[in-house]
Amino acid sequence: MSEPFISLCPEITRANAFHLIDWLEDESVVRYLSDSRHVSRSIEQVVSRVQLPILTHLFNQGGRFFMAYDRNDEPVGFVRLVKTGQDCEIVLVIGNRDNWGRKLGASALREGMKFAFFDMRAEKLIAKIHVDNARSLKAFLRCGFVLDSETSAMKSFAMTSDRYLQRLRDGRLGNLSEIHITEIDQTRLRNLVALEQGADVVDLEHEIERAIAVDSRHVGEDVVTMNSRTLLRLDDDAMEVDLVYPGDADGSAEKLSVFSDVGSAIIGYREGDAIDWRIRNRTRRIRIEKVLYQPEAAGDFHL
Structure with a gap:
C-alpha cells in the first residue's frame, strides 16, 4: 500500500481559518496543545477584524504556517514551523478525527521536514511532544527523529539536517518511488x-x-x-x-x-x-x- 499523499500549502484563506477554529475547539484534537484556546480566540478575532479573502501574512507572524491537504484537495490539518537561531520547532495537527489512523501525520511531517531543511535551512528540527501523546510519538519515531531530552510531562525529539539528508538519500523517508x-x-x-x-x-x-x-x-x-x-x-x-x-x-x-x-x-x-x-x-x-x-x-x- 502506498503512503498517503499530503501537500503543504502556504496560502491561508478565510475558509481555512474557519476549519482551524473548528479543529481547535475539538477537545480530542487539542488535548496535547497547551495554547489551543488562545490560538482559537486569536483566529476568531482575526476573521472578524480583517475582511480579506487571503490571511497568509497574519498566520506567518513569528513563523511559517501551512495548511495540509490530502489527495482530494481537502484540508486535513496544519503544520507550523518556528525558527529560533539555527534550529526550527515544528507543531503538527491532523484536525479531523475521521482522518486519524491513516498515517497522514507522518506524511505531513515529511513535508514539514522538507520545508524546514530546504527552505528555512534549519540545522535541527525539534518537536516537543506530551508523553501521553502516543500517536504523535509513534509518527515522529517512524520518521527517524531521536529523543533529545525529556521531563516527566514532555519529550523533545530532534532531527538534524545531516541525519535528514542521509535518510532521504538512503530512501528511508517514506515509500517514495525510486528516481x-x-x-x-x-x-x-x-x-x-x-x-x-x-x-x-x-x-x-x-x-x-x-x-x-x-x-x-x-x-x-x-x-x-x-x-x-x-x-x-x-x-x-x-x-x-x-x-x-x-x-x-x-x-x-x-x-x-x-x-x-x-x-x-x-x-x-x-x-x-x-x-x-x-x-x-x-x-x-x-x-x-x-x-x-x-x-x-x-x-x-x-x-
Whole structure:
C-alpha cells in the first residue's frame, strides 16, 4: 500500500481559518496543545477584524504556517514551523478525527521536514511532544527523529539536517518511488538551486537530493533526464514537453523549465510511473507515458 499523499500549502484563506477554529475547539484534537484556546480566540478575532479573502501574512507572524491537504484537495490539518537561531520547532495537527489512523501525520511531517531543511535551512528540527501523546510519538519515531531530552510531562525529539539528508538519500523517508538522475544533471542542478534557494525550488531540491545518481552512459533509456522530450498525461490531458534548464525555457509546455511544478515533478521518473503532485493549488495525477527522446540514449552527451 502506498503512503498517503499530503501537500503543504502556504496560502491561508478565510475558509481555512474557519476549519482551524473548528479543529481547535475539538477537545480530542487539542488535548496535547497547551495554547489551543488562545490560538482559537486569536483566529476568531482575526476573521472578524480583517475582511480579506487571503490571511497568509497574519498566520506567518513569528513563523511559517501551512495548511495540509490530502489527495482530494481537502484540508486535513496544519503544520507550523518556528525558527529560533539555527534550529526550527515544528507543531503538527491532523484536525479531523475521521482522518486519524491513516498515517497522514507522518506524511505531513515529511513535508514539514522538507520545508524546514530546504527552505528555512534549519540545522535541527525539534518537536516537543506530551508523553501521553502516543500517536504523535509513534509518527515522529517512524520518521527517524531521536529523543533529545525529556521531563516527566514532555519529550523533545530532534532531527538534524545531516541525519535528514542521509535518510532521504538512503530512501528511508517514506515509500517514495525510486528516481534516477545523471551525475552531470545532478551537479548542474545543484549549482542552479544554490543560486535560487527559497520556497520556489524546495520540491526540486528535495527530488535532486533523494535521486539515485548514475553515470550518463548507464542511465535507463526510459528515464526522464534533462533535455528529454516526454509524452505526459496530466490527469486526462496528454502533453509533450521538453524538460530544459531555466535559461532555455520559453514559458510554454514545449520548453518546460525543470524549476516549474511539472518539471520538478517528472525529473528522474521513467515510462509507466505515475505520481500525485500539487500544481497551482490543485493536486494532479502525472503519468509518464513515453520518453520520446533522451540525450543519453541518443549519444548526445554534450546537452
